[in-house]
Amino acid sequence: MNVIQCEKLSKKFGRLHALQDITCTINGEKIIGVIGRNGAGKSTLLTIIAGFLKPTNGYCQVFNENPFNNIQAAANSILIDDQLSFSDYLSLEEILKMGADFYPNWQNELAYRLLHYANIDLSVKHQQLSKGQMATFNLVYGLVSRCALTILDEPMNGMDEAIRTDFYRAILKEYIAFPRTILIASHHLQEMESILEEILLIDEGTVVTHASVDELKEQLIALSGPSDRMKSLLSETDVYAQQIVGGVSTAIVDASKLFITEEMLRTKGITKSALTASEICRYLTNHKGSDIDAIFD
Amino acid sequence: MHIHLDSTTPIYIQIAEWLQHEIIANRLQADEKVYSQYQLAELFNINPATAGKGLTILLEEQLLYKKRGLGMFVATDAKDRILSKRRNEILTKMAQEIVLEAQRLLVSDEELLALIQKTQEELK
Numbered sequence: 001m002n003v004i005q006c007e008k009l010s011k012k013f014g015r016l017h018a019l020q021d022i023t024c025t026i027n028g029e030k031i032i033g034v035i036g037r038n039g040a041g042k043s044t045l046l047t048i049i050a051g052f053l054k055p056t057n058g059y060c061q062v063f064n065e066n067p068f069n070n071i072q073a074a075a076n077s078i079l080i081d082d083q084l085s086f087s088d089y090l091s092l093e094e095i096l097k098m099g100a101d102f103y104p105n106w107q108n109e110l111a112y113r114l115l116h117y118a119n120i121d122l123s124v125k126h127q128q129l130s131k132g133q134m135a136t137f138n139l140v141y142g143l144v145s146r147c148a149l150t151i152l153d154e155p156m157n158g159m160d161e162a163i164r165t166d167f168y169r170a171i172l173k174e175y176i177a178f179p180r181t182i183l184i185a186s187h188h189l190q191e192m193e194s195i196l197e198e199i200l201l202i203d204e205g206t207v208v209t210h211a212s213v214d215e216l217k218e219q220l221i222a223l224s225g226p227s228d229r230m231k232s233l234l235s236e237t238d239v240y241a242q243q244i245v246g247g248v249s250t251a252i253v254d255a256s257k258l259f260i261t262e263e264m265l266r267t268k269g270i271t272k273s274a275l276t277a278s279e280i281c282r283y284l285t286n287h288k289g290s291d292i293d294a295i296f297d
Numbered sequence: 298m299h300i301h302l303d304s305t306t307p308i309y310i311q312i313a314e315w316l317q318h319e320i321i322a323n324r325l326q327a328d329e330k331v332y333s334q335y336q337l338a339e340l341f342n343i344n345p346a347t348a349g350k351g352l353t354i355l356l357e358e359q360l361l362y363k364k365r366g367l368g369m370f371v372a373t374d375a376k377d378r379i380l381s382k383r384r385n386e387i388l389t390k391m392a393q394e395i396v397l398e399a400q401r402l403l404v405s406d407e408e409l410l411a412l413i414q415k416t417q418e419e420l421k
Binding site for chain 2: 030031168169172173175176194195196197212213214217266267274
């Protein structure tokens, strides 16, 4: 059974096409990064998957059912984002109590321990928390619910670096203790790359690539060498970026379209190096002619 | 050991190399149980699937073997095989470097061979 299946999913807000023909399948208990620039459509997609929004066209199924207004889907999935709000009249302790009543796998003791570790006082109200504390509380709420589908939309926004590092580890340990499908949308790919299994890269409302982190890292490589020798090589492949400094040319190219052996490169004096997943995502979503320098020319 | 995220080497290969290093250093001995993918994941703060891929490499090279339901163990001859493989790889790589450098410096094949023989004699 697929956890999530989207087929030609589109969402329009008035004249704005937030999502266009999203087709993707997510299965298995994996930690998946949902990556994209600002306004790429990440949050819209996650909100549809969580069943809070209805698609304009196409369909989305979660555990083989339409998630919209579906109690079954609501009990098996949770969406954590900065819009998450709780009653103004309840203390954090009471909010946790209600979570325990609703979610069958709820880990109340773990919630207490994590919040104590983050120095969050359980007697206060949700809206009295600072921005970072609120994000921490919401993330803890999402983790201890142990929902089969846990969706975290920018869960670390507003948290300081120390607590972010701790909570990436908390996500990993909770996942190992109780494997489930975890989607994490974030701008901080670099920070969380090592705990991810797959990446779903979204740009302008469509899926650019959906691959394991290792596969993604093999898609683009950096080549660097004398400009004249690089020129003939670059004509064979797709070039994503190029920079020439003092006769030495450095280019980011599509590795799958490059048919040249390591030895050939070496004899030509060209060096090959790998990029981080975060750099690759940036190049894959760089729009034609987008160059900050050009603005100042 | 620290995992280098920005390294050219993929994380799963770094894990495989670390395990080989532990075997060479006798910290993992013949027929001893190795770390599970979940232990490696916690140890290095990485996804268990990535850790699993590192173990699979060693399993495919038969440096580890599986016991059903018990986990993976170090092959009896693992240490010797890693050592001889490393010797071959490092020597081949160094030979390539020497040949390339000789080409750049316009050293002829005869001169290069003579140099190697001379060095061998000197270091005997």
